[in-house]
Amino acid sequence: MELAAQVGRRLRKLREERGLSLSELARRSKIGKGTLSELEAGRRNPTLETLYAITTELGVPLSSALCPPAVHAEISGGAVDALLTDRFEDAVAVTETYRVRIRAGRTQVSAAHAPGTTEHIIVLGGTARVGEVTAPLLIASGRHGTWAADVPHLYCAPADDVDAVLLVRYPV
Incomplete structure (x- = not known):
């Protein structure tokens, strides 16, 4: 629950x-206001979808809720488990690197992120269906793809689990 408490404190600070x-x-x-209150109090573990919804409205990258000091924080959603492994920030963008697993037979739809946000994936194992909801890409092991993440987008493992590296790039 320490991660939940750290994230909660960070979310409250960003909101204030x-x-x-x-x-x-x-x-x-x-x-929900009750859910948000419990998150800020550290009494509830946030899901990936919830954190993206909140950080998008706060106008910050997801890692802003996790850092500092929580690099190597693991969060999960309906189909995706993501481990934040690195965050790089310069004058142009914030780039987050995640090690992800998309669970077999599951689909997760993510809401649009901040304008100009892009996502890049390298599939290490399995075959992933990812990208814009209206035109997803099918990416096999050893391949990569890129899509606009400022529109609704999805992650799906049609057969077996998918292991991948995901980069999310938010313009400053």
């Missing part, structure tokens, strides 16, 4: 820095 009430952030992110 932007002058948003708990109710306003809940409304904008479409996350």
Whole structure:
């Protein structure tokens, strides 16, 4: 639960820095006020989908809720387990590197991230269906792909588990 407490403190700080009430952030992110309150208090583990919804509305990359100091933080969603392994920031963009596993037979749809955000995947094992919901890519082991992440996008492992490296690049 230590990660949940760290994430909760970070989310509260980010929200307060932007002058948003708990109710306003809940409304904008479409996350229940009670859920958001429990997350900020560290009493609830956040899902990948929930963190993306909140950080998108706060206008920050996902890793901003995890760092500092939680590089190597693992979070999960409906189909994806993601381990943040690195975060690089320069004057142009914030780039996050994740080691991901997409669970077999599962699909996860992610809401649009901040404008200009892109995602890049290298599939290490399995075959993934990823990318924009309207035109997903089928990427086999040893291959890679890129898509716009500022529109709804998905992650799917049609057969076996998929292991991959995912880079998410947010423009500054």
